[in-house]
Structure formats: structure tokens, C-alpha cells
Amino acid sequence: MIVRRARRSRWARLAVPALATAAALAVLVYLLDPRRLVEAVRSADPRWLAGAALAHALSLLVSAARFRALVAEPGPSVPLVPRLWGTELISSGACYFLPPGAGEIARAGVWKSCAGVPAVRMGVAILVARALDFCVLASAVAGLWVFRVLPEHPSVAGVSTAMAIVAAVLALLLVGVAWRGKPFYLVLARRMAGLLSWFRPRWGPRFERWAAAGVSSGPPHPRPIARDLALVALTVLYWTGNFALFLCLARAVLPDIGWGEVAAIFAFAFALALVPARPFADLGTHELGWALPLAFHGRSQEEAVAFAAATHLLVAGIMLAIVPVGALVTRLGRRPL
Numbered sequence: 001m002i003v004r005r006a007r008r009s010r011w012a013r014l015a016v017p018a019l020a021t022a023a024a025l026a027v028l029v030y031l032l033d034p035r036r037l038v039e040a041v042r043s044a045d046p047r048w049l050a051g052a053a054l055a056h057a058l059s060l061l062v063s064a065a066r067f068r069a070l071v072a073e074p075g076p077s078v079p080l081v082p083r084l085w086g087t088e089l090i091s092s093g094a095c096y097f098l099p100p101g102a103g104e105i106a107r108a109g110v111w112k113s114c115a116g117v118p119a120v121r122m123g124v125a126i127l128v129a130r131a132l133d134f135c136v137l138a139s140a141v142a143g144l145w146v147f148r149v150l151p152e153h154p155s156v157a158g159v160s161t162a163m164a165i166v167a168a169v170l171a172l173l174l175v176g177v178a179w180r181g182k183p184f185y186l187v188l189a190r191r192m193a194g195l196l197s198w199f200r201p202r203w204g205p206r207f208e209r210w211a212a213a214g215v216s217s218g219p220p221h222p223r224p225i226a227r228d229l230a231l232v233a234l235t236v237l238y239w240t241g242n243f244a245l246f247l248c249l250a251r252a253v254l255p256d257i258g259w260g261e262v263a264a265i266f267a268f269a270f271a272l273a274l275v276p277a278r279p280f281a282d283l284g285t286h287e288l289g290w291a292l293p294l295a296f297h298g299r300s301q302e303e304a305v306a307f308a309a310a311t312h313l314l315v316a317g318i319m320l321a322i323v324p325v326g327a328l329v330t331r332l333g334r335r336p337l
Contacts, residue, residue: 032305040253040310048252052245053318057089059241060322064088066234069227070125071117082329087114089326096319114330129235136235137270242266249311257294264293 064084091110095103108122117125246266250257269289290308295301 032309033302036302036306037309037313040306041313044252044310044314045255046252048248049314052248052252052314053321055241055244055248056318057322059238059245060088060092061085062234062238062241063092066129066231066238067111067122067125069231069234070128071111071121082332084115086326086329086332087111089322089329090114091326093319093323093326096316132231132235133239136232137239249314250307252314253310254307258297261294261297264297265290268293 091107094106108119111117111122112119291304294304
């Protein structure tokens with residue numbers, strides 16, 4: 001009875017992104033002019049597209065380094081380049097096309113199969129990384145908002161710097177608690193078990209038992225404060241690469257776009273990424289996050305919607321391309337020297 005109820009709940013939760021995807025498709029069909037979309041994609045500057053792909057690849061290299069630190073290093077036999085980098089390329093492409101929760105579970109599975117990282121430890125590392133992302137990126141978005149809204153204020157730089165320092169300190173405290181507090185480790189593991197139960201009802205309790213058994217050996221070993229600072233620095237670098245991806249994609253499709261518009265798109269897209277029931281492959285939320293800021297900056301509705309749809313197609317193309325590249329890089333990393 002409990003398993004049957006869990007299965008119904010799982011299908012109900014999967015139906016929400018499916019319905020959101022159908023609604024987003026209906027809105028896109030109504031608003032989008034196919035001719036403008038084709039023209040926007042055909043006129044995209046290949047140099048900026050290459051820059052976007054390079055920025056994304058480098059940001060995933062930084063992400064692989066961060067996960068390597070979070071899981072206390074799989075070992076000297078699993079090098080960062082090319083093995084872990086290829087693993088992160090594959091998992092990033094899989095996460096993009098899967099619904100929320102399923103993407104993170106797929107990432108843990110890819111790291112387990114390709115890098116030998118235990119699923120429990122990788123699941124906790126993913127949740128800690130997401131908390132770090134929120135602290136650092138929320139500070140950056142708040143700083144962008146301060147610079148945008150209060151450009152004439154004499155202490156804008158000081159306020160933004162203070163906000164960044166506070167967010168970094170909060171991130172350090174979070175990492176410290178995650179490594180040094182077993183109850184927090186169990187809470188994160190239970191959260192991942194809940195995500196697993198959405199898709200396979202029997203996996204959640206099994207995952208939680210594994211987590212409880214893993215507490216006897218403890219979470220990843222405590223690290224010095226310098227390693228925590230390195231994690232925050234890696235998070236900042238990772239999101240700097242993501243901002244470069246946004247900038248290159250925007251300039252490829254719309255050469256006259258300004259820094260303020262790109263910053264607004266970045267902030268709004270980040271806010272929409274927090275929506276738990278967003279559609280598959282961000283269909284609809286991507287267009288909303290990229291079109292509304294342009295409309296607020298005075299662009300026409302047709303131009304904004306065509307721009308958002310074109311960038312979504314280009315992002316999907318990049319994500320599809322990095323999966324075979326990641327598989328090739330991972331295979332090269334497995335060859336004996």
C-alpha cells in the first residue's frame with residue numbers, strides 16, 4: 001500500500017513538469033515567429049558560439065575540481081584531466097535534459113560509474129555544492145542589482161563588497177558544518193533519499209540506510225580553512241564561466257546587446273532556476289528568463305522571444321555536443337599510460 005501510494009506520488013510529481021512543458025510549448029507556438037527564429041539562428045556569429053562552448057567547457061573543468069574537493073578526492077588513480085573533466089561533461093549534459101531532482105541523481109550515477117565515487121558521498125557533495133552556488137550567486141545577483149538601481153550612490157562598491165564577504169563567510173560556515181557535523185550529513189542524505197523516492201520508491205529507504213551506515217566512518221574528512229576558501233573561489237570561478245557563457249550566447253545572436261541586459265538576463269534566469277517544478281530541458285523557463293529582461297529594457301516582444309528561443313536552441317546544441325566529447329575524454333582517461 002505504501003509503495004503504491006509512493007508510486008502515485010512519483011507520477012504526480014513527474015506530471016507537473018510535463019504539464020509545464022506542454023503549457024510552455026503552447027505559449028511559444030503562439031508568440032514565436034518561426035521566420036525570425038530561423039533568421040536569428042542562421043545569423044549567429046560562430047566566433048561567439050565558439051567562445052560560449054569554450055566558456056562552458058572551462059566552467060565544467062572548474063566544477064569537476066570542486067566536486068573532487070567535496071568528495072575528498074577519489075584518489076590519485078582518478079586524475080582531474082581528463083577523467084573527472086570528461087565525467088562532468090557527461091553529467092552536465094544529462095542534467096540539462098532531465099527534470100529537477102532526476103538530473104542530480106543522474107550526476108551521482110555518472111560519477112559513480114565513471115569515477116568510482118560512492119553515490120551517498122556524491123549526493124551529499126551535490127547538495128553542498130548547490131548551497132555554495134546559492135550563497136555565492138545570490139551575493140553576485142544582489143551586487144548587480146545594487147549597481148543597477150543605485151548607480152549614483154557613493155558607497156555602492158562598499159555595500160557590494162560587504163555583501164560578497166558576508167555570503168562567502170556564510171558559505172564557509174555551511175561547508176564547515178557539512179564536514180564536521182554528522183547530523184547535517186544525515187539531513188542532506190535524507191534529502192537525496194527523498195529525491196530518489198520520486199522515481200523509485202524502494203531506492204529512497206535503501207539510500208538512507210547506506211547513509212546511516214556511512215556515518216560510522218563519518219562524512220568527508222575535515223579540511224583546513226584554506227581548503228574551504230578554495231571551494232568558495234572555485235564556486236566563484238564556476239559562475240564566472242557561466243556568466244561568460246551567457247554573454248557569448250547573447251552576443252552571438254544579438255550583437256548590440258549591452259552588459260546591463262546580460263546581467264539582467266543572468267539574474268532573472270538564476271531566479272527561475274530555483275523553481276522546483278520547471279519543465280524538461282528548461283523549455284519555457286529559458287525563454288521567459290531571457291525574453292522578459294529584454295522586454296524590460298525596451299526591446300520588442302517579437303525580437304525578445306526570437307532571441308530567447310534561438311539561444312535555447314544553441315544551448316541545447318552545446319549540451320548535446322558535450323556528451324559525446326565527455327565520453328571520448330573519459331575513455332582517453334581510462335587508457336593506461
